[in-house]
Amino acid sequence: MPDLNKPVSSQERKDILKSYRSLLKASDGIIKPGDVPMIREAIAVSLRQGKNLRRISGTPALLHSLEIARIVVEEIGLGRTSLICSLLYDVLRNGEITLEEIRQQFDDHVVLIMEGLAKVADLYNRNPSIRSENFRKLLFTFAQDVRVILIIVADRLRTMRTLDRYDRESQINICSEVSYLYAPMAHRLGLYNIKSEMEDLVMKYTNRAMYKFIAKKLNETKRARDKYIREFIAPLKKELSGQGLKFDIKGRTKTINSIYNKMRKQNVDFEQVYDLFAIRIIIDTELKKEKAECWKVYSIVTDKYQPNPSRLRDWLSVPKSNGYESLHTTVLGPNHKWVEVQIRTRRMDEIAEKGLAAHWRYKGIKSEKGLDQWLTNVREILENPEVNAADFIDDFKLNLYDEEVFVFTPKGDLRRLPKGATILDFAFDIHSEIGKKCVGARVNQKNVSIRYKLRNGDQVEIQTSSNQEPKQDWLNIVSTSRARTKLKQALRDIEYKEAEIGREMLVRRLKNWKLELTDQLIGQLVKHFRYKSVHDFFCDIAEDKLDVVEIKEFILKEREKEKELLESQQAGRSAENFVTPVETEEHYGHDVLLIDKNLSNVNFQLAKCCNPIFGDDIFGFVSVNAGIKIHRTNCPNAPDLRKKYGYRIVPARWTGEAGGSYLASLKVTGEDDIGIVTNISQVVSKDMGLKIRSINVDSHDGIFEGTLSVFVDNKQSLNTLMKKIKNIKGVFNVSRFDAV
Template sequence: METRLANISTEDRKEIIQAYQKLLRASRNVLNWDDIKQIRKAIELSLEQAGFDRRLSGKLSIVHSLEVATIALEEIGLGRTSLICALLYDTVRKSDQSIDQIQKQFGSQVANIMDGLVKVFDLYQRNVSIQSENFRKLLLTFAQDVRVILIIIAERLQTIRTLDLYDRELQLKIASEISYLYAPMAHRLGLYTIKSEMEDLVMKYTNRDMYKFIAKKLNETKRAREKYIKEFIDPIKEELEQYNLKFDIKGRTKTIHSIFNKMQKQKVEFEQVYDLFAIRVILDSPQKHEKADCWKVYSVVADKYQPNPSRMRDWLSIPKSNGYESLHTTVLGPGNKWVEVQIRSKRMDEVAERGLAAHWKYKGVKGDQGLDMWLANIRDILENPELNAVDFIDDFKLNLYDEEVFVFTPKGDLRRLPKGATVLDFAFDIHSEVGKKCAGARVNDKNVSIRHVLQNGDQVDIQTTSNQEPKQDWLQIVVTSKAKTKLKQALRDIQYKESELGRELLVRRLKNWKIDLSDQLTGVMVKHFKFKSVNDFFRDIALEKLDVVAIKEFIQQQDRKDHERDHAESRQSGRSAENFVAPPQDDGQLQGDDVLLIDKNLTNVDFKLAKCCNPIFGDEIFGFVSVSGGIRIHRNNCPNANEMHTKFSYRIIQARWTGEAGGSYLAAIKVLGEDDIGIVSNISQIISKELKLKTRSISVDSKEGLFEGTVSVFVNNNQILNTLIKKVKEVKGVLSVSRIDAVG
């Protein structure tokens, strides 16, 4: 390795050595000397095969690999095998090194994981968005060995940490992908620290202004927050020391992303978000005493401060399915402020912070079965080769963030389901055949329908009948991805059988009329009778919704038209392929990776400003090719941006404003304030006299001493809109002002 490093620049050599030394420090208590020799061999192979290649960010591939390996070890808790795979990932995908050669040098475990990593390599070329089938392949690999997905999570985390090095287009694509899939996946695997960092960094690149605003506010209020935390903690600390408990107690500020979510959900400004931090008590207790000790701490906290019963969360008795165990309560602290307190043991804290790896480290502790069941469920869903990949993404994501309910079979077996799950979900959870034949259930000895929503502690006895068949409206009843997947498969099977019956019926009737059914004729009829698909066309024949006689009449009419057309064309002259001239190409058509430049004089491109986010001159924007062929211009922080970048990246076009701000753009703001008779007049003065803006509408709704108003105005650019928001915020009695995305 030293010989190879001698041939590169001092700066690159220093960067590689620093990354390598950091990995060694992180692995000091985990790896032995033989392991380190294997890792050095992996680094040398990487340098030999890939040389000193650079990634799209400009960072050396070997440095990136070393940093990913450090994350896998230090922040996820993986071991030697995963370290080697993280180091070899770039090497294998960029060189002619085969999996067989890897197996000979590093063993079968490394080779199996590398095989999985190579299969998902195509996700991370120039187009980094996840396409539907690629997503399914990724999860198929994940189902074989979960370390594949953990290494990719480590790689994605390292990538978003260095996102400043990428161009703006790639920043948005990578951030969208991580927001859409990997942050929820990290959450589901119990990697809460990584999930939180990913969410914050996504926001940093997709909603920059709000990210900077909250970060600045947190910094300004840091001293007051620390003072309050000390005031809250000291009495609890003093009491706990009398119990001779070993513990650590500290305050932890919530993430920028979670604070922003609270501001949106509660429709309040930063100053009105009361729970900016949480207090965490971590006990150093033997495993057999840890739950009892947690409840002792709860007793002390509840004695000192009034608890809120509706905010109590007991994940000690029944842990979450990802292994998470903790006791949460919200209490009224000094100054009548609500404070969240989390109580857990050191073991529980390690599982909470490091997720899956820590979960398996403590295998055998109550609570580990839920995650294993979830992983088994993913494998079960992926067994269906006809699964529609786009539907699968949506169904799979349904269960990533869900809270859980715990219900029991008649024999007393515990089943975990997402909150909102129905009797029908429970039936499919037992077995797909039970789900398909489900007619209802007895819940706590009472008869209920398949739509009945289950509650914690319910005992459920499913009732089935042999003549029951799945129905289309059942898809609106189930909420779990397993039930949705199995149900869609069953409905497709039924529809296919009905379609085949319809085809056979039509072929038989047409044969009697001496008419042959061709694919071309079928296509014409599907279009004429306005069906979405051939299968729908044949199904309606089988269900007698479409009369076969009407089909016969249509075919005969088409035959007459064809005959008349042929006769007319035979009398014309000069009709030949030689006379055909291709139409000229529209100059406004976009080529390759061009950037669409938007200004008031653009006339040769069919584009419109999207109503879902209402972009105005100066906003960061992108183009999206609609189904009709026109282009819709969206803001980068449009509510639908993540889904468009992730599912339909091939329809994304780079765009930006050019020239001078021109024309008028309709924009709207929401104003919340005290219900004062002069406040609306003051706002109107700013709009019409001070800024000289044209108002489209003002609507005001008053309730309980507060008013909420919506103001629609015409502006030339976003700077003017930002000035308006700033000036309205300064009006006495105004509590908050925010821009509205969709403008009617």
């Protein structure tokens, strides 16, 4: 572990000065004279507040901040506001400066982005690895101002470039996150260079042997490859110059990761990958002449070399949704080798290099609309509270790397969808209600089913029916995140309606038989008929998959058993493990769930968020998939459950004698002393005779904070344990710990 408070060395000072000069050079033309004091103040804040502050890798925080700012300006193309925010991000994340202090020293534009960065920093400080619900919150923050994500992408890129300074576990965790979130995000935002570098660096640290092998092969073949590129380019240069065009032409070797993917997909060796490089022709021309000039260059290239018609890609007429515009073709070069040629203008090349940020310099260009629509879709999904976090991650990732197809409405409006999208995807893309009622479509004047996969240029007219309803197997047909999200929501609505109908049917039938449906009875029925949830139980009643007469027979049999048992008690015979006093039932009513020490009454589980133990005040909550969950009345989740799902709350209490084994968690704080953990363990094991499941202790500035998980018999036993631990010398406080 590096010393994070070590003073900056002379070499590091040189690196910081070099980085600062590079930043000033990259900022030339972006910042105005009035911005310089603010930028200097941002750097001064970093120096003052985090004088010896270092990253976990051991790198000086100021050097990291300067490099992020340089990437933001030079490689992404953002302006002075983002530059300042990049310099402040690290000191904010480490708590060296507050948002309030930033508000006092900087303008509203800076404050707005810093508020977003503060939310991201908070998520990372709570959990270094972004997963599940945090993933959703992270993207929601990104969706408010895209500059937030661009700065974080720059931060992750800088981290990847210095990954050799991290320990192995950190390298794997960071690579995993960059691979599943930040590289795809960079791709979607059009940052191809950053996306490619991230993927190469991920491979470098996760598949080192193959990375070194391909890098070595590329190095060995570099001379021959460069010679071939010169031979290929020479006649094109001559012809293009003769036509009076202003241009740059160069060869670009493909990334190690993309070469590896080709080897894997095509199942070939390195020597059999023919397209190791691409030729790029960049034209200097006016905006209104761009298309014509690109097609003119295409004509010159294909006159000189034989093209492969199936490999023509026209992203001039309809750009990709991330703003990418270019004309790609593959031609047969010298020695009968296929070569990819990319043709674009200077403006298109800047957008391809710097993605979304470059759009702000070219307002009004139609390619900008695709990104705006994508961000709108992201916000729409994020703001839907019904979407499960894990489902959201899967659905979101669907739309990050997909290629696209372009189709038309009957009125001629262009719609852009991921490659592989179906008629059903198209219907949901127009409107969720049209998607729900879709029965098919007419494509190019021919009838097709909802499973039809769209092709470029299709003209699509959706057909609907008022009798149509969404079906579960539609999830196997749709491929876009928008359609999946809307479809899952519609299916849940249908299921809830079905369940309510089933409940009403059962209540009505039981009422005719002079029987009452209580929550306790529901739990018994779900357990007896072997259903996973109450929801499934009521749905099957609604769909006539479960006969209500069978339910009646079960209830009457249970009543008969209870009657016989009561008679045997009155006759003085033993009824072991059955404790239901008449006066208690009269006091609590028939709807109280009775929980005995054997946890065997009904199909329920003890909630893990609050770990109730015998003696706690409790209540039951009827869950969708796991029967009834027992919570403490002071559970942190209780207010939310009662507010949102009051109709699923079941009164409950413990019955019978204390006993059993319950897991309880305690939070202990005190002085950081060598023998403190031993003393706590001795009290638990020897003095109380209890079993410890786990004990975790963390210390900071002479204070320790630990969590202790232990099995107890009841609440009284737990209270005694807490008193004994609190009496240990050096312990400040002991409290019940809830794993919310």
